[in-house]
Amino acid sequence: MRHLTSLFCSAVALLCAGHTIAEPFPSTYQPLPSQPTLITNATILTGTGERLDNASLLLQDGKVVWVGEGDAPADSIKIDAEGRWVTPGIIDVHSHLGVYPSPSVTAHSDGNEMTGPVTADVWAEHSVWPQDPGFARALAGGITSLQVLPGSANLFGGRGVTLKNIYSNSYQGMKFPGAPQGLKMACGENPKRVYGDRKQAPMTRMGNVAKYRAEWIATEKYVTDWESYEQQVANGKKDAKAPKRDLKYETLSGVLEGDIIIHMHCYRADEMLTILDMAEEFNYKVGTFHHGVEAYKIADELAENGVCGALWADWWGFKMEAYDGIQENIAIVDRPTGSCSIVHSDSSEGIQRLNQEASKAMTRGQQAGMEIPEERAISWITSNAAQSLGVADRTGSLEPGKMGDVVLWSGNPFSVYTRADQVFIDGALVYDRSNPALQPVSDFELGQLQEVRP
């Protein structure tokens, strides 16, 4: 938050003691206590494209210490994987857990601020209900980190938040320390339908683009107003008047400054190319296109522009812009050099088995003649996802110094019969399929169906 930090410090100097800003709604996440853990005799997919057979892994002080072979402290917990598979913790870049939780009653429907097409001022984290039973289900599927996004009704839907998948009384207690925020944007049918049906703008795709551009132009002015104010202060002008803070433009200027990552819901190939041109016009970067049912048509352009595609394995047909879906989408987007293909869920069911979704996508790619071994396909739900969220330097792969986010699977994670046996987050064992004491239960589910004992 380089530039925004300075803007904010100038505006609210009291909050900016010692050149650091008191980040609003700061993370209070603390890794759970852990003991050194040595996993031996495993088939390890590192997330960096490597597969190691009969290999070991040491977790200590919340981090990966080494992968392959090495020394372990005498007090290490030793787990003989007996040939079972180990992967990095699974990351879902597109979830609505917490903002559209279970039970999905109206009182819980907090994911889509459908009151105007530009709601860049809202933050999904302020809607997250940390008691969503979905977090526990996702953990049982190996999910260690996830991005919770606002819905797609709006052109600018608001900020997303990246969480570690640990129950807490607050979302701040789950918030991934230091992870950049995302900005959810949306192309196509949803914004034009939601507002067009109300006879409001945007009613068309050209209306969508006009509105995005108008907002970027306004953002540029917001940025220069603040720069001018800061310059006056620097020049010692005592009566310099600070511009009014605007939450919407704080978000959008964060994008132009490169601090907030764009996550854009976009289905059609032509629209994604339009958006890339717009990003060039306003000199910002699109981080990831989400859903991208037609991404396979522009796989080369996505790779050339360094844009990730967060995609489904097989969803299609639920609306017109999803009509051209094919099961090879993820594999074709993965094909060019420099690609960043991701399997995402957008679903409280899908997030529980992203490994199976990746399995289907891998299989279709292989069937179409592409060489996609498991050690590559795993990156679609680990390292590429971490890259999309701006946390690849901390998680998403098994390398020395990375967070100890690890899944020990009952077998090959690309088999439908395989399940997560144990899940580690920051080196701590937080899920164990064979130990009910290590299976979290949300407040909502505690004590339901008292008379039923399976």
Next chain:
Amino acid sequence: MSRSSFLTIAGATIALGTFMTSGAVAETILIDNATIHTMEKRGVLKNADILIQDGVVTSIGDNLSAPDAQRIDAAGRHVTPSLFAGITSIGLSEVSGVKESVDSSISDIDMPQMRPEFRVDPAFNPNSSLVPIARVEGLGFTVLGATAKGSIFGGQGRMARLDGSYDSLFGGEILFISVGRNVSELSGGSRAGQWMLLEQAVAEARTPPRASEPALLTRSGRETLKRFSRGGTVVFSVDRASDILQVLRFAKENGFKPVINGGAEAWMVATQLAEADVPVLLDPLENLPSNFDTLGARLDNAALLHAAGVTVVVAGGESHNARKQRQMAGNAVANGLPHAAGLAALTSAPASVFGVKTGTLKEGQRADLVLWSGDPLETTTVADLVIVNGKPDSMQSRQTLLRDRYLPQQPSLPRAYIKP
């Protein structure tokens, strides 16, 4: 599956395609050296052969031979009957979000709003793109579901084969009734109101209301209910355990043959379901308390029901993505359902629940079957070859053609000129 085996399959498909174009000669196909899941009393036959002549399975056994047969070496691969796609709107809905392409539901119809006489089958379009998209994945038959917005009575569905013909429909009519949280708006906001209205409707079917009395049903609706009350198959969409027990009572009192659809909490009343011999159609992935009717949802629902002696059918309710059925069954197996029961939940079980002759491989039956690249319930498995009514399918759909248009890298002409 390896690249080389794909090429082999592709080669076989092309050869068969050539064979198909040779005219209206009697078609004979011999698949040999297969692992055949008959889904009937013969069980699984290893290294077995299956002979198909003129659209019919004529023999299953060892070392079969037939002159002039097109031979397909299964090399040990699995063969199953074509699979059940679940309760879908395949052929009734092209794009869910495009209203004018959706015919599976009625809404805002004039009073009376209860229209059990609504039948979806006249709207079935075998030329829908969804049909081959499902078929190339080994799906062979579906139940066309009927819904009516807000009404307890969804209307009537039928079974349809996914063979793309104008006589796809088969089996008898199936009535759909919804009970529980979803349909409270037209029942006074209470599920108790639903039972009040259902009881009134069946009473009207027995004795038409006097002209002065407000009627729930049309004459045609009364006739429909009367017909179903003579043992007709009624699919009740219901999740909560206590509601399921109400369904069992209501069906018994009124002569319906009930089938539970959804059944998130069916495992809680598994004994009662088994005693009443009532099958359950379910989504094995449903494990969240997504509403207050499904607080008991769990991944081993299918396994617990099966262990209690209840017939389980996988019916995930997806139309465009009906191909997810196999993955759903695989997950049921991963959570304790025996593999054979998982496969039955996609084949023989739905066929027997709805009383149609498919879902098994036996002599004399129409040849609708699939040769798989591996375990049919695995996510890494694909359908290598689909046989429809005794003929090899083209294995093409709108989606495979889009794939083949976009697979070539840097084509010299725009892709609109690539017509695979």
